């Protein structure tokens with residue numbers, strides 16, 4: 352009989368494992384980070400294009416939201432996109448709390 356208890360990965364992965372893992376597959380790995388942190392008036396299109404085909408786009412966007420990244424392009428989202436999403440989450444949370452009260 353096969354005993355898989357020694358080889359089975361933990362689930363869900365610990366946050367540090369998860370963070371290390373998704374970054375390994377990032378499409379931006381090794382690219383100029385300035386692309387993802389454009390200055391005022393500089394284009395974000397190239398960064399968004401790279402993100403659009405990145406295999407860890409969802410993980411990256413979630414990380415940016417969860418860790419409160421205020422600047423740059425993460426998971427194809429802009430600062431404004433993330434502010435809007437945080438507002439949506441806060442509103443949804445407030446609605447949930449009201450419905451329970």
Ligand code: SF4
Pocket residue numbers: 377378379380387401402403405406407408409411412424425426427
């Ligand atoms: S989604 Fe974009 S910023 Fe995030 S890891 Fe992929 S290429 Fe990099």
